[in-house]
Amino acid sequence: MRLPTIALLCATLALSVACATSDVVDLQPGERPALETDEAGLWMYMEEVEHNLSTSGSIVKAPALNQYVRGIVCRLAPDHCPNMRIYVVQTPHFNASMAPNGYMQVWTGLILRAQNEAQLAYVLGHEIGHFLRRHSLQLWRDARAKSDFLAFFTLGAAAAGVGYVGNLAQLAALASIFVFSRENEREADDVGFRLMAKAGYDPFEAPKIWQALIEERDAVEDEDEAPPIFFATHPTTEERVATLQRLAEQFAVGRAAGVRRQAEILAATAPHRPAWLRGLLRIRNFERNSVVIAHLLENAANVGEIHFFQGEMHRLRGDKDKEDSESAAAAYDKAISLGGAPSEVHRSLGQVYWRMGQSAKAREAFERYLSAEPDAHDRAMIEAQIARMRKGS
């Protein structure tokens, strides 16, 4: 069966050569593609997608937060900033994305995990890199060229009666499309780093956000099988950390230290953090959430509030033995003594004491909740619970 082997080798060679050259130049500020181009088609399509997203219920409209994120983007790329629209999307997962027409999504799960403004700036810079280097367009052209080639190749192979080779060629084609995508990601990492470092941020903060994600990933024991690296659209996280660390060391030579602006991000996110943490806890991934909470505690801002959510994390896991209830109670106690936690901390404390069979303490906690929250929407329910406890045990 020499023919299929040769054919496959030729296919892989052709595919690898196809992505070597790229005639796409950087996007200029205010540039719009000419109407007849494929790029204009992508912009048109993404405008419709953006149009629909902009009225989605998941968009966070809070003006101060939006101004804050936009402010960072404009500091990184002042010339391009007027042509980018930034949408903050409410979801506890870590992600940001950039469309070719300049619409950027930043998920609140990402903002929550950034320990300082420098880390957030790096990720935003990465997305700006995709926009400036027109990666979506490159990826589209590459995918189109390769899949067209593949269509002909598969048909030709099928006509010659060697159908199975088509599958191998498809594999090779898919892999090469993803390689191109990984190159794009490396380039965006590079651009993001440069934008962030040149804007005066501490370059050593860039790899730290990926390190935090590695920690989260490693904390989970029985994670769903991650996609094989062969197909990963991003370089491995470890590779990214190593690259950014090296870039930071090179950049820092002979330069003054950059800024982190931790206070600024904490101030901007403070009003939203309770809602974001509630969302995070809903996912019920205890191992991942522990890592996020641990990092938030390190930041040492509004620690009482974070301890409340740490307690909630244990309470929601609700193991049958006492361990989680005890950990939760300890966390709630800390939250109460430090202050800054919402008044629900007393109710939650009541619930875990009740679970541990300590009804007197549970009753006290519920009563503290009701006095702290006179207009509690669940007053009737809690009062009924207290009455039941007085009667029962």
Added chain:
Amino acid sequence: MIGARHNVCVGYVNRRSLSIAACAALLLLALSACTITKVHQSTGTMEAPPSDARVLLLPPNVQLFELAASGLLEPKAAWTETAKVNVQAALDSQLQEKNLSIVRYEPPQEDTPDAHTFQQMEKLHEAVGQSILIHKYSGETIALPTKKDTFDWTLGPDVRILARDSGASYALFVYMRDSFSSGGRVALQLMAALIGVGLPGGQQLGFASLVDLHTGDVVWFNRLVSTVGDLRKDESAHAAVENLLSEIPL
């Protein structure tokens, strides 16, 4: 490399069978041209609209694509602009022929509360349209049995907001998608036909709904599927819109 593949392909087909196959290919392509429309009307009673009924015509939602050899659909901005103009013109002239008073809906400025509502209505109409396509046009395997003998979709009374001060009693929504085979796709179709495989070419899909602006009910709905036609051309767009508006109760 490419030359080598073609040799491999042709090497297995002698000259006589090549000409037969070529005829078969042409036949395959010719027979595949067809246009289908199917109208549904609300199962509730619909009063005949008054003779001075005003129809609010929403901006047609049109997008055109090029169908690549692999089946990828590449959005085309210039084609879409041309098609939008043609479809709008066809709608205007055909509705005017019915002696209807047409009001063209002007979308409000971005970032105003009205703009938000309009966008939500657009999205709602698309969702309702997709639902109708699933339950009324996709066969019994995926349609809900409760929808089998009824046609009772509605956008809800909030659609009244679209009417504003236009005095319109109906709104007409039009949604069209069209795609055209690239040179590579046509070549692939021919090659495929030679070995007895039928590959589809570009397709035109559209739907239109007439909505009662007092209740929000969808009183008339039509779906168009066609393998011929070109919205970039004036006459062809006119024919497509004519098909789309067939049996509209106005």
